[in-house]
Each structure stands twice: as C-alpha cells, then as structure tokens.
Amino acid sequence: MLHELGHFALILAALIAVVQATVPLIGAQKRWAGWMAVADPAAAAQFLLTGFAFVALTHAFVTSDFSVRLVYANSHTLKPMLYKVSGVWGNHEGSMLLWVLILTLFGACLSWFGGNLPPGLKARALAVQSAIAVAFFAFILFTSNPFDRLDINGVPFDGRGLNPLLQDPGLALHPPFLYLGYVGLSMAFSFAVAALIEGRVDAAWGRWVRPWTLAAWVFLTIGIALGSWWAYYELGWGGFWFWDPVENASFMPWLLAAALLHSAIVVEKRESLKSWTILLAILAFGFSLIGTFIVRSGVITSVHAFANDPERGIFILAILAIFMGGALTLFAARAGALEAKGVFAVVSRESALVLNNLLLAVACLVVFVGTIWPLLSEMFFDRVLSVGPPFFNLAFTPFMVALGAILPIGAMLPWKRAKLGKVVPRLVPALVLALALAGLAWALQTDKSLLGPIGLLLGAWVVVGALVDVFSRTGRGGLGQRFARLTRLPRADWGKATAHAGLGVTMFAIAGLMAWEVEDIRVAQIDVPFPVGAYEITLKQVRDVEGPNFLSTMADVEVTRNGRQVALLQPEKRIYPVAAMPTTEAAIDYRLFRDVYVVIGDAQANGGHTVRTYIKPLANWIWLGCAMMALGGILSLSDRRYRVAAGARKTVGVPAE
C-alpha cells in the first residue's frame, strides 16, 4: 500500500514540476506576482512528495519486499541493515530517484533561502530548475521505474543480493555525495539561464551563484575522495585513481566547478568575466549530464557496471541535447548584452583567475577527449583503440603542474592592477623552502627519478604559498600584532588558504606515492619472515572465518621494524555465496607518513600463500588534501558576507512598529 502511494507521490511530483516549470516563467515575463509566487509552494511540494516516494522505496528495501522487482534484484534478507538501506541507491532506478530527490531538495532550498533574491530572477531560476526535474521525472517514470512489481504469481523467497564489493560504508555514502555535487551544479545552471532570460548579470548575481557552486564543489570533492579511498582499500592493490570513464565523468564537472567558483568571484567583486562565467555555469552542469549519460548508457566500457540500456542512453542524450542546446542558443543570443564593467591591467588578480580558468577548462577538455576518443575513433576513423591511464598521466598532468606553479603568485596579486615585483619577493621564502625540501628528497632517495622531488617542490610551494598568502592579509606591524589579527581574518581568507594548501598536499601525496612506493609479491611460508622496504613481514597463520553473509580466509600477518612489532594485520579473502563473488579485504596499517598494505592470495601447492605487500608513502595525504579542500570550501561558505545576506532577509521580515 505504502509502495503504491510512493509511486503515486512520484507521479504527482512530476505533474507539479510541469506546473512549476511553466507558470512562474510566464508570471516573470508578464510581471504577475501571483503567478511567480506559485513557484514557492510548488518547489516545497515537489520535494516533499519525492521525499515520500523515496521513503516508500526505502521501506520496501528495509522490509525486504521481494514482490518489488528492484528489491528482488538488488537486496537479500541476509544483508546487514546499513546495506539494505544503501541498496536503495546501489542500482540504476533507485539512484535516479535519489538524483531527483536531491534536485528537488535544491529547488526547495532556493525557495526557502532565496528570500533576498529579486522575485523575477527567483521565479525564473525555480522554473528552470523545475524544467530539469520534469525531464528526470519523465526519465524515471517512463524508462526506469523503481516501483515496478514483479509480474509473477507469488513472492520470491529471497532476493538476488547486492554486489559484495559495494557492501562497504565508504561506498554507501559515495553516491549521495556525488549526486549532491552533480545536481548542485543544476543550481548554477538555473541561475545562469534565468540571468540570460533577464539579460542581466551583476555583482549580486555572482554573490548568489557562488555559494551554490561552492557547495556543489565541496560535495563533489567529498564524493570523489570517498570513491577513491574506497578503491584504495577495497580493490586489493591500493590504486586510488584509474582514469576510468565513470571516474572521469565525476572529475570533469569537478574541474569546471572549480573554474566556475573562481570566475564567480570575479563577477562578484569586479563585475567582469560575466559571459564566460555564465558559459561555465552551463557547461559545468552539461558535464554532469554527460557524466550521467556515460554511467547509464553503457556506450563507453567502464569497470563500473551499471544496468545499461540503450533506450535509457537515448533518453538522457535527448535531455542533454535539449538543455545544452537550449541554454547555449540562449547564451549565443544574449551573451553580448552582458557588458563587463570592471577594467583591469594585464598583471592583476583578474588575469590570474583567467589563467586559472583556462588551465582548468583545458584540463577538463583533455579528460573529455580522452574519455570519448575510443568511441569517436571507432565511429569516424575505424580504429578500435583504448585510452588508458598512461595517456591521462601524460596529457593531463602538465596542466595541473602549471596550475600549481602559478597558484601562489596569482592568489596574492591584488585586484585591478598589480606589480609582480611587489608580490614575488614575499614568496621567496616559500620558493626557497620548497627547493630545499625537493633537493633533500632528491639526495635521500635511492633512484634518481625526478617525479618525487618535483611533486614535493610543487606541493611545498603551493602549501607554503598559501601560508604566506594568509599571513600577508594581516597587514603591517609587529609579529605579535599580526598573529593576533590572523584570528580575525574573514573566513573566506582562511577558506581560500586551506583549500589551496589542500591542493598542494594532494599534489605532493600523489607524486610521492607514485615515486616512492615499494611492492613485494611472493609465496610466503608460515613463520618465515621476509623484508619489504624497512620492514620485516611474517605470515603467522591462515584460518577460515564465517561472516554474516560471507566466508573468509583470514591471515595473521606480523609487521616488524628493527625487531619491534609495528602492527598485526589481518588481510582477508572473502567469498559471498549469494553473488558467488570473491573479494579481497586488504589489511592496512595506517600511519601518517606511510601505509603498510598487505593482501593475502591463494594457497600454493607447496604449503605457502601468495602475499602481496606494499609500502605506500604519503597515501593518507591524498585524502587529507581532499578533506582540506572540502574544509576550505565550507569555511568560505560560512563567510560573513553570505551570512549577512541571509540575515538581511530576516530584518526585512520584521513588521514595522
């Protein structure tokens, strides 16, 4: 019963979305306040109804209602409760429902917190947001309905389970964060299209769009980092990024969102780069849609196997064509009307941000071309080929290196007109320190590869540069005075420094991990120690263990250094009988400067076991850097200028005495 009500609520939400996509738009054109006001209750109702539908579906998963096709195909009674719930979005149909739930949530948030927006802009943005919702409601209801029942007599005894690789807390949270990011970019898109319809973009527009973009980018950062961390500890050999099409699908919007949140600052502070920012806002969401298309259509082979279906692919392609085509046509017609106001010199913060945008956009293009090239090449040149990590490492990295190299300078240049001679000397300490660290690393390492030292140079330059930047904000005076002022700096300054430093940390960590990793593969005999790097590894014993829904071969592995025990690790090899699928559970001793990563393999005929051991230096720093980037975004979001704008609305609401 609840299930059918959920289905009904979803249809109702779709109908409301149709109303919200049209009535406020007409109202805004004709300046009819009543028609514009329709958007607010409609946005709230859409969200509540979709939320109800989502609860109904979750209920079916939690109670293991196997008469529902989706639950039957993706759940199992033996599954722990957490994964019954995460199973709701661990499949195509359910994840699309989560997608629209978040889409309507953002619409509702715009309605609830957008009180200080001009009514016309707000009504138009809500209408555009709702138009996107209409498309995706239709997609769900017509091609991927999660509420379908099995059309057989009787209810199956048990479900078919969920891919055991996905039964992991990190991965339970990975999709919701990614969707919050993907869909969050729809807000920037809606604002951009609304502004194009109005033909007006000003500083206030920049200030409204930036927090949404920033929030979406923070969510994307967390979502991507969670996915990469999961790959690191779950897939059994400690890779953290594979340049897989589906990873690229999430990385491209991330790059463009990063560009957008920087160019929105220029719009907000200097009223320049308006049309470019609008274009970025459109493209960033466009890449979200392209990502959805890549994941769901199956046109590009990927390790992320979703239920692929050409019909769904065509539907999403149509959505992509309509929204991108419409928005870009509108852009072509109206962008000329967006006149830039601020003037600036060639050496200025504005120029530095143009360069930042250029590098991020080109990096995104490289990823995009690399991702779709196998498809294009086969279609137009009849060459069947692959584009893999070696290509991306070579073609993508130079742009990130360039970005890191100019970041500390660009971040410190003043607005409007700047003198390099004034900024660069202040960064000399950062450069000297970075060079010294890189030199030290080069002298200490055994092989003479340059990857590690250059990564350290770049990372240290960006991190120390961020510190110099935040310290330079304290003005003049004694050191004590300046440190005291540090605490009173706007949070946006701290956010900027934290996020930039986070990028530096991640760059350094990736280079360090790739350069200094130690790997050992061997057949280990019980109680016979072997050296790996500075450590001695001993396989103590191997035993069979039974889990709630799996069987496990578990090993006890002792890690010692100079005769002292460092860790006792228990790597596992699991088999999930329901899915008939084996997984490896690597055991990792996490430390600040290195991880010891042990994987147990098959038993050998002569009595030993295959053991793989990796020493992974700086592994944790990759995600530490991502966490810092996300934290920087959150700090910046909590800056006073956004809170004041929110507060101003309240004072307006106070009745006059």
Add this chain to the structure above:
Amino acid sequence: MRYLLIVLMLVASPLWAVQPDEVLDDPVLETRARLISKNLRCLVCRNESIDESNAGIAKDLRLLVRERLVAGDSNTDVVEFIVDRYGEYVLLKPQSGGSNLILWGAGPAMLIMGLGLSGLYLRRRSRRVETKMDALTDEEKARLQQILKD
C-alpha cells in the same frame, strides 16, 4: 550447504594479478616487464591493464611479455610484437600518429587558442585602464599624489 560453498569458492577463486611464479629472477628485466604490462590492456576486461587483471588471457600476455624480454627483445620490440598480434586496441597509451593527433593535440591546441583569446581580451581590458589613467590631468595627478602622501 557447506559442500556447495566450498565448490563455489573453488570455482570463483580469482587468478591474481602478477603471480609470484611469473616474476623473473633478473630484477632489471622484471622492472621492464612490469612497465610494459602497465601499458597493455587486458583484452577481455573493462579498462584494466594486464598488470592488474586477474583474467587468464592477461596472465598469458604477462608471460609472453617476459618470454620476449628473456629472449632479448627491447621494450619497443615486445610492444610491437603484441600489437602485431592483437591490434592497437591493447595499447593503453594510444599511438600519436594519424587521427590520434586530434587526441594528443586537443589539449595543447586549446591551451594555445585560449591563451591567444584571453591575451586579446586582457589587452582590450587593460587599454581601457590606460585611457582611464590618461584621463587624469596633471593637476589631478598632483592632487592624487598629495592624497596618497596624507
């Protein structure tokens, strides 16, 4: 039930990526073998190199790579040998010739174009700065200096 599970475990037990018995005794050759196999695609997998893959054909290819290396082939010889048999599909780093120029050139080309366009844009913007600066008369400039000194 127990029995069934054991059978399942045997059936589904994966072949590992590089096995200890595949590893060459000569560490230099082994390093070269690893480097080569990281750039070769496993033919039956979705986007995995033969170095990571658990599939049987990946194992065969790894052994083939090592066989050729032991026979004295150079790295490029080995790669050519395999491309001759399996096509350029096995290369994870596509060749740069022919239509692949588009793939390799897209980034640099767009960077140069972007630099050119933004250079033009910046010059146009900064010209306006100059005209504005010029708009100040000498008297105003003197006054500005005065204000800045105060």
